[in-house]
Amino acid sequence: MILGWKVALLNILRNGRRSLITLAAVVFGCTSLIVFGGFVQSMYDGMRESMIRSQLGHIQIYAAGYNQYGKAEPEKYQIPSAKLEQISNVIEKQTQALVVAPRLNFNGLLSDGKQSIAIMGIGVDAEKEVLLSSAIHIVQGEDLFPEDAAAAHLGEGLFNALNAEVGDHLTLLASTQDGAINAVDIQIAGVVTTGVKALDDRLLRVNLPLAQELLYTTDVTRLVVLLEETEMTDMAAEDLGKAFRDQNLNLELKSWWDLAGYYHQVVGLFNGVFGFITVIVLVIVALSISNTMLMAVMERTREIGTIRAMGGTPTQVVGLILLESVFLGIIGSLLGLLAGILAAKGITYAEWMMPRPPGSTQDYPIRVFVVSEILMKTFTLGFLISLISSIYPAVKASRIPVVNALRFT
């Protein structure tokens, strides 16, 4: 019924104030969802990349059994140096890895002569780690260089707990693989932060040879692989796993997805918060639309009475009013998308600093991603909510007895 479409469209124009309020409500709702959704996405992204590029890499490779038994007997589940070359070749062949870096993890005590602090040590290939751990920031001092055999990076919290300066010498104690106590001298080359406070309080990074000397071993704990893009992880992990099995390398691997427990907790929490906010926004928008629509429909009671008198059925009246809200919903949602995208870009461009999240040690500017999935969901929601919130006014209008509706002035 083309006339119905025309009436609906023209009624939208005729009832300017009502239409504006409804549109504003839909636009407000869409914009909030797009901006908040995009912000949460950027937060996930930032957190994920910072974890990958400061600790986890995309894929980690261990000797088979390490993740199950390595905690109790780490020395039995190491990757021997002799095999490193071969494994690296496989990795480079299977994936377009940017970096494959060995790490040797250990626990120890760091002493400045007066006090000793438990540390979480990592022996690293300094040159490779510059690429791999680009999200680790040097707060004081300089990079690790392989030539400085005794050089060490201390986490910021750890450094502050000690009474020491960059350049000072400290003693590092650990138990070797066969259980003896061993000690080496280290020199503070720099102070670093990973962005995670709990880690910064205990982190000590030294050159791999020093760590191997301390633990009296030539093995490494793991190989950390950095890919070009995080999206490549799943494919790469699958290919690698297959290649390792095929060549009987006796290795196992985990992706950042498996290792980032904290990330998943935060994502879960914020998805919950986002869901809750979505519901609140939708309720506000729905109430506002429903209210304005009710007023607009009541103002037109007489006209509706006339249509009913001419033989329009209650269903046709409901359809007519819903058609109006379909139009309003589409227009509002489109405007809302536009406003949301502009707001997202504007906020990102403004580079406001974000309040520091708990457990984090770095400030970031607020970024709001424009995510097509969120845009699509928002459009659908904006459209549906304007339709749904008009059902009550429409049904109510269609139920007024015709005689009363006609009497209405």
Add this chain to the structure above:
Amino acid sequence: MLVELSGISKRYKMGDVWVDALKDVSLSLAKGEFLAVKGPSGSGKSTLLNILSALDQCDSGTVHVGGINIGRLGEHQRSKFRNRHIGIVFQSFNLIPVLSALENVMYPLTLRGVKEAKPRALQALRDVGLDQQANQRPTQLSGGQMQRVAIARAIVTQPDIVLADEPTANLDSKTSEHIMTLIQKLNKEQGVTFVISTHDDYVTGLASRVITILDGELVKDSQTNISPLDRHNRVDITELEVKV
């Protein structure tokens, strides 16, 4: 008979009191009649027309229009019934303001999905002498022109009967005469059955039949000439009450 009303009663509740708007009214109407319904204010004219047009339902009695017992119809069916069998002309025209004259006339046809609504609507506008104004909005039309559009809208579906509740009450006397002449012409030339309620003697003068309602009762019918004398006294009383 086209219309068959028997024993119609309708009461309204006004605060705590019940008002008898219609009391046991019976009436039959043949096709092609032009019936004027007379009576003082509050006598029940509008109530009668509303029941005839299936806009309202009576409390007791039966209404048959074209053989259909409209008391039996549900809300949906009554809408369909109105669309097919009834044309209504309102005192205050009730055109849809966002639509042109032509679209207003097309509306009842499009409600039932008629394809050739436009030529039929144009013809109806021609019948009321307004084809020149087809594309104008109601706001651009005079009162008399608006009522002509409304009449075109009522006849475009070729209804069994057109009901007009004081169609000239909002018009000046000159325009009223034009409208009534038009109605008479449509009645004579196209055989459209009209029922018109009015206070106006000019209107009753044109009708082929006049009934008088008083206090909800049919007290006079020019066709059957029932006019019980004992009720005449009450005319003054009712009119007095209304004036107070």
